[in-house]
Amino acid sequence: MIHRFLLAAALLAANFSNSSYASIDSEALSELVTKRYGGDKLVQLNQLWLRDRYIRIDKEQSFYPGIEEAKNNDAELLIDFQQQKMALRYQGEHDQQAFYQHQLLNEKGAYSLDDNTKEFSVIKRGFSNIAGGLPYRMDIFWAKLISLYPDKLSNIQEQSYYAKDGYQANFAAAGFSGLSFNISLAGDIVSLTVDGRKQQFQFDHHQITHGLRFAEQLLVVAGGNIRNVSVKRELLAAKVPDEVFELPTSYKAAKAVAQVMPQEMQIQKLAEGVYHVGKSVGFSLFVEVGDSFYGVGGYQGLGERFKALQAKLKSDKPLAYQIVSHHHYDHLGGMQEAADLGATFIGSAKALEVVDSLLSSKLPKSRYQSFVEQKSVAEGKLLLAEFENPHVANHIVTLLPKDKILFAEDLYFSLEASGVPEAEARHFSLATWLKDKGVIIDRFAAGHSVRILSAEEFSSSLSQAKKSLTCPDLWKICRSN
Numbered sequence: 001m002i003h004r005f006l007l008a009a010a011l012l013a014a015n016f017s018n019s020s021y022a023s024i025d026s027e028a029l030s031e032l033v034t035k036r037y038g039g040d041k042l043v044q045l046n047q048l049w050l051r052d053r054y055i056r057i058d059k060e061q062s063f064y065p066g067i068e069e070a071k072n073n074d075a076e077l078l079i080d081f082q083q084q085k086m087a088l089r090y091q092g093e094h095d096q097q098a099f100y101q102h103q104l105l106n107e108k109g110a111y112s113l114d115d116n117t118k119e120f121s122v123i124k125r126g127f128s129n130i131a132g133g134l135p136y137r138m139d140i141f142w143a144k145l146i147s148l149y150p151d152k153l154s155n156i157q158e159q160s161y162y163a164k165d166g167y168q169a170n171f172a173a174a175g176f177s178g179l180s181f182n183i184s185l186a187g188d189i190v191s192l193t194v195d196g197r198k199q200q201f202q203f204d205h206h207q208i209t210h211g212l213r214f215a216e217q218l219l220v221v222a223g224g225n226i227r228n229v230s231v232k233r234e235l236l237a238a239k240v241p242d243e244v245f246e247l248p249t250s251y252k253a254a255k256a257v258a259q260v261m262p263q264e265m266q267i268q269k270l271a272e273g274v275y276h277v278g279k280s281v282g283f284s285l286f287v288e289v290g291d292s293f294y295g296v297g298g299y300q301g302l303g304e305r306f307k308a309l310q311a312k313l314k315s316d317k318p319l320a321y322q323i324v325s326h327h328h329y330d331h332l333g334g335m336q337e338a339a340d341l342g343a344t345f346i347g348s349a350k351a352l353e354v355v356d357s358l359l360s361s362k363l364p365k366s367r368y369q370s371f372v373e374q375k376s377v378a379e380g381k382l383l384l385a386e387f388e389n390p391h392v393a394n395h396i397v398t399l400l401p402k403d404k405i406l407f408a409e410d411l412y413f414s415l416e417a418s419g420v421p422e423a424e425a426r427h428f429s430l431a432t433w434l435k436d437k438g439v440i441i442d443r444f445a446a447g448h449s450v451r452i453l454s455a456e457e458f459s460s461s462l463s464q465a466k467k468s469l470t471c472p473d474l475w476k477i478c479r480s481n
């Protein structure tokens with residue numbers, strides 16, 4: 001059992017008669033927090049350099065179906081309060097590769113930097129939403145803002161948190177909204193709830209470092225589930241080199257490339273009875289065989305896509321089968337719709353178990369058909385093949401041998417109107433697998449893009465591999481350092 005509050009909080013609470021405590025106004029609550037987080041040191045504090053290593057618990061995008069896995073994350077957050085500048089560096093894991101994010105916010109704007117290509121892009125971000133919400137993770141960041149803007153505390157109530165007395169207050173400053181804090185009687189920020197994100201940040205094990213207070217432990221909870229757990233949180237310094245907030249002079253603006261994410265439903269006929277249907281970043285392949293359809297690609301909105309195709313073809317043939325490519329929740333988003341349309345699911349046994357667990361009501365066993373390695377369906381029109389790649393263990397791709405078309409989810413796609421995608425490990429893995437199988441593909445259709453890549457585009461993407469990061473100076477988080 002984790003003790004939510006320090007003993008000091010309990011002792012302080014005991015000082016009030018009848019074990020109740022006095023109400024408090026925003027000025028006094030701000031003072032309590034300021035004193036607790038370092039007093040004059042916090043008031044004088046203008047810059048911070050924080051590092052936060054944590055494990056993200058992932059079930060929805062895991063490698064093995066139905067199994068939670070831990071992904072390493074490492075972030076540095078550098079702040080200048082007076083000038084409202086931030087620099088954020090983040091390293092995560094995706095498809096068994098490390099990836100990096102680097103964002104800056106200064107008086108000229110907000111930027112995303114690519115430290116490999118030495119290019120930057122302008123992004124629409126402010127103090128409150130830069131770098132996917134990393135600032136939410138830092139209790140001392142909030143203590144400083146509460147100290148700076150006492151009048152932005154509102155709706156203060158006495159409220160216990162994990163059976164310990166304290167206060168709850170709303171806070172809106174520096175562009176943030178929908179925030180609610182739980183603050184212990186001693187002045188520790190013990191939780192932050194963010195309405196818009198449906199997340200709660202639970203701070204614990206507050207310690208003094210460099211004369212400033214800081215929670216060494218953080219749990220992030222969403223929907224009652226622990227989403228991530230801190231491993232090591234450090235207050236590295238209270239002084240930051242000014243240049244970290246500036247765009248390096250050697251960096252150039254990245255070329256703007258037009259994006260293709262149509263907001264209207266698109267229906268492309270790829271071959272006789274073969275249709276690529278969808279909009280934005282959700283597409284399915286529907287294949288007409290005899291008196292019914294096979295569906296592949298299960299992103300949410302599957303029902304709308306299928307109905308649009310039926311309307312276009314003036315057909316009332318049903319969706320008899322739905323192929324499940326893999327267990328990632330975004331690609332299972334349309335499975336309830338497929339179930340409601342009466343489809344029988346075909347996929348790997350493990351992925352079908354995940355589908356079954358997500359449907360609103362149990363389907364008879366006859367509505368699930370599992371297979372191993374490969375299976376020819378739709379009168380030989382579709383060849384379903386399972387192969388393990390860096391994205392997922394039981395990935396099923398759909399080949400149309402006669403039409404030389406491949407449909408896959410998450411193995412390749414391009415949201416850009418021209419050029420080719422930068423190849424990652426999964427592209428290489430697919431290229432090798434196709435070569436080993438002796439399969440020739442002319443067109444690569446994807447679950448995430450309207451764009452169908454040609455064989456030339458797919459193969460030339462392999463020459464544009466993502467390079468590993470040469471760790472910039474002053475970065476603490478690079479694995480190579």
Ligand SMILES: [Zn+2]
Binds near residue numbers: 391410
């Ligand atoms: Zn996926």
